[in-house]
Amino acid sequence: MDKTGTKIAMKTPLVEMDGDEMTRVIWRMIKEDLLLPYIDLRTEYYDLGLPHRDETDDQVTADSAEAAKKYGVAVKCATITPNDARVKEYGLKKMYKSPNGTIRAALDGTVFRAPILVKGIEPYVRSWKKPITLARHAYGDIYRNTELRVPGPGRAELVFTGADGHEVRQPVFDFAEAGVIQGMHNRDSSIESFARACFRYAISVREDLWFSTKDTISKIYDGRFRDVFQSLYEREYREEMDRIGTKYFYTLIDDAVARVIRSEGGFVWALKNYDGDVMSDMMAAAFGSLAMMTSILVSPDGVYEYEAAHGTVQRHYYKYQKGEPTSTNSVATIYAWTGALRKRGELDAIPELIRFADALDAAVLETIESGRMTGDLASISTIPDAKVLGTEEFILAVRDTLERKL
Structure with missing residues (x-):
């Protein structure tokens, strides 16, 4: 709400992509407890839950990507990519492709993933002092195989x-x-878009850019990525990176992994599609929790799609279905919403919406730093006497903190 107690108005809708299992449950709680009381929320809704994808032969996923192109900003819940077991469990017509892969291909975007740092949750790698942002190519490789x-x-x-x-x-x-x-395949235009996005992002945050792949084995496929990055750097970005005191370098992915572990963080690490998928989960866990990693898909023409980097929390969902208590971390999903709302506020010049997104982010961190958190964080927290909250209990605790801030 603004200072008069009126809900914050929006000019342009967000594209809302609902999802599956426990994250779908959390999605509803976030909207009801943290957003709708304060914002006159406008969204164009797409149900990407697996049953509805099956009903529409996955047309809904393609439609949601087109809507994202139209409105410029989307927020996405975690979704299931079905395997054989899921096909049987849900009685699907076929084994559908990854909805994330479909959307990434449609937008030809790059995924930037970064950990959410909070006091009391220390990285497992003792040398890491700053966030490491992973830039994942969002097209091709095994996702389009x-x-x-x-x-x-x-x-x-x-x-x-x-x-x-x-x-x-x-x-x-x-x-x-x-x-x-x-x-597998890839396209020169997509590789170049990926490289440009990585250089621009690294320059915008004034951090070094690393790129790694395995061109000693994949001399043509991976070699093409290496050559495109190096050519763009020499032709377009070296001078600016030198001016602001940052650098670009390429190394083999096995060498890069060793360097990352010994580093203090504070750089952008660009990776091909599959490498980025795997390393982002590793990075999230090493910084504390898979539920503490943001994910932003950015297209070359300026479309932004925000989501959590983790999956649908299947194990918790089965407990929830049985009526058993759950303590599911909703932080990255909240940050997906605040990221989308903040970008919408920036594009539509709504400062109240930007301030609300900032306040909700701060409320999340303050709640955790006060010792109230979900079980995954409590098990690794250095905060004495951390209190474990249930799934909705944590969201309501964040709302209490937000109320005081507003």
């Missing part, structure tokens, strides 16, 4: 047919038995 089960002996080939009809063939493997094949 083609797979084939090889039934028996035979030759596998990689075939490219040009627009002029010219054909290039390359042997993959001569199978003497059954096996599997996987084909």
Whole structure:
């Protein structure tokens, strides 16, 4: 609310992408307890819960991505990417692709993930003093792959047919038995968009940019990423990075992992799609909790999609369904909402909305630092006598802190 007690008005809707399981439960609690009492919330709603994706043959996911392009800002709940077990559990028509992968491909964006630092939750890596932001390429690799089960002996080939009809063939493997094949691709334009986004972000936060891959093994595929980054750096970004006192360097991903562990943090680490997926979870856990990692998808034309970096908290959801108590960390999901609201306020020139987002972020941190937190944080906190709160108890505690701040 503003100073007169009136709910904060919005000019343009957010694109709201609802999700699955325990995060869907948390999503509703956040809206009811932390947002709707203070904001005249305007959203264009898309239900990306797995049952509705199945009902629409996943068209709803594509529609939500188009809506994000239209309105410029989206906020997304965690969603299930089904495997065989999920197909059976939900009675799905087929095994749908990752909704995050579909949205990333549609927006051709880069994902920036960073830990939420709070006093009393110390990183497991003692040398880390500053956040490490992971920049994950959001297109291609195994998320857009083609797979084939090889039934028996035979030759596998990689075939490219040009627009002029010219054909290039390359042997993959001569199978003497059954096996599997996987084909991946990427596009020069997407790699370049990724590299530009990484350089611009690193410059904006005045931090060094690291990029790592495995070009000693994948000489053409990974080598193309390395060459695009180096070319852009030399042509467009070296001079500015030198001026502000930051640097760019490339190293192999195994060397980068060792360097990251020995570092004090405070840099942007750019990674290909799968590498970024894995390392962001590692980074989140090492900084304290998977539920303490923000995730922002930024497209080349300025579309922003905010979400938590973690999954749907399946184990807690099964307990919730049975009526058993849960203590699920909602911090990253709250930060997804505040990030989207803050960006909406910036784009639409609504300072009250920006101040509210800042106040809610601060209320979350103050609540934890006062010793009230969910079980995952209490188990690693250095705050004496930390009190474990249930899922909604924590959200209500944040609301109490927010009320005092407002």
